[in-house]
Amino acid sequence: MEYDLNRGMLKLYSLLFLFLLPLCLSANNNFNFNLIQKGKQDGNTLLVIGGIQGDEPGGFLSASLLTTHYEITKGSVWIVPNLNFYSIIKRSRGPYGDMNRKFAELSEQDPEYATVSRIKNYIKDDDVKLVVNLHDGSGYYRKKHVDDMHSPNRWGQCSIVDQTQIDIPMYGNLEEISTEVVKHVNNNLIISEDIYHVHNTRTKEGDKEMEKSLTYFAINQGKAAFGNEASKNLPTHKRVYYHLLALEKYMGIMGIEFKRKFTLDSNGVYKAINDDIYISLYDEKIKLPLSRIRDVIKYFPIKKDAVLDFKASNPLLTIIKKDNTYVIQYGNRRLSRLKADYQEYDDDTKSVEIQIDGKLQDVKFGSLIDVEDNFLVKENSRYRVNVIGYTNNKKKETGIEIKNKEIPERFSLDKKGTIYRVEYYTKNKFAGMVLIKFRT
CATH class of the missing domain: 3.40.630.10 (Zn peptidases)
Structure with a gap:
């Protein structure tokens, strides 16, 4: 092609x-x-x-x-x-x-x-x-x-x-x-x-x-x-x-x-x-499945220069910028609006370790991982981790088994409440994102 x-x-x-x-x-x-x-x-x-x-x-x-x-x-x-x-x-x-x-x-x-x-x-x-x-x-x-x-x-x-x-x-x-x-x-x-x-x-x-x-x-x-x-x-x-x-x-x-x-x-x-439509961003540091994406995604990490480098799975997919909002368009349908959280970007492309249902996996940024019951982000001194929507009484979100019910559904990327963001940062720079998809 x-x-x-x-x-x-x-x-x-x-x-x-x-x-x-x-x-x-x-x-x-x-x-x-x-x-x-x-x-x-x-x-x-x-x-x-x-x-x-x-x-x-x-x-x-x-x-x-x-x-x-x-x-x-x-x-x-x-x-x-x-x-x-x-x-x-x-x-x-x-x-x-x-x-x-x-x-x-x-x-x-x-x-x-x-x-x-x-x-x-x-x-x-x-x-x-x-x-x-x-x-x-x-x-x-x-x-x-x-x-x-x-x-x-x-x-x-x-x-x-x-x-x-x-x-x-x-x-x-x-x-x-x-x-x-x-x-x-x-x-x-x-x-x-x-x-x-x-x-x-x-x-x-x-x-x-x-x-x-x-x-x-x-x-x-x-x-x-x-x-x-x-x-x-x-x-x-x-x-x-x-x-x-x-x-x-x-x-x-x-x-x-x-x-x-x-x-x-x-x-x-x-x-x-x-089905099976997606956009990947910034050399695949982020990959967004779009088939059931929410109408609005808040605090989405965008490069500070406001340039959005993306690849689409379909020639009818594009992203249109208006002020601090990035509209994902599929033909003449608006799929979602990304509310920008402007960040410095780290050039790191290394993989990270995540334990999925008790089994340790090496995971690349931009991956979407299927989870049956729970996942656990392994501690890594290089990164600060933010599981979007998950809260606990500890300062870190690593080393903890997290189940679907422990993250409020409103923080999911999809309307079914199954896909959640795990974001990685090096100091004050965004390093990459992994998506967790709970099976229903």
Whole structure:
């Protein structure tokens, strides 16, 4: 997996953007999109794009799962899970207008000019042969009017092509491919209302709005391009389910093979989205599991220079600084707010000894340790230890067996009351953190 990370700031093109910037910059000053390249580059690449509109989480979460939960064993897949990352964070269709209407003409003064130009270059790359742009649309597309939510004016639950075919060496039979994808999805529906249809917009026959779209730009570059729409009437994880069904069929058509780390059903997708997400900080001195993290974490050790160096398990995860609070964002969901306790940081990366259920273990900073009944932090002359939330009548918190019930639940990192912080300090500097997870 390769991340293409352009870490420059968004260009400051307007007074509005200048006003918003201090409130919304991520902790590493980066809202540029990621390009993740998976598999073996072979001149037959599938380019998957999510997040062109920030209020369509089914699309960008599907692309994100493709990066984190799929292994490409044959062929090549490029994934952009967060094309309009600022729009995703803002939970907006487009703070600077609809990005999917900026692919025909665009002023260099537009705040999104650099983003649009960059994704155009990836679309035009010689290796890219097929492009899928993921969307969530309103209602349920039907070829004939049924009611307000089921009509030709709705966009949900359809596979979109701009025209029937294009004259290119590979995958030019657009409507036939779209029909194959629709058939595959419809063989795996959750309920019958979710049925998919092919939606040919016949863009070149005079649809001036669709002429500005990403897929129409792509086919004019000689690339097979499709839109995949899931209905906004569905819960997010079910939208993701339908997007992944379609993506797996596109991969099959292209001869791309893969392994998936979860069961492709409604429950499996829900767990894949919400479990096993984390952020590690400061060269992994701290690792935060995020699936059930509390809304607010107080007195969190942040470097005094206020720079937050982090790595995320998922390209939709970021941290945004506002005053002395660091907001952990997952797509357009705010997971938690870290209230900064500014500290000098020690460069020590040594391991420490903790006794877990009577057995002594060597533990690295940033570890999460499962505990059945109790743990005991071994005395170490180098460190001062603080088990957050635990109190006793002694001056030290080492050499004492500590059980779950002896730490008030409000001090846990997670809402289930199972994960607690053990912090290590050398004199007045923060050295690292170990997390204790009591089994329930």
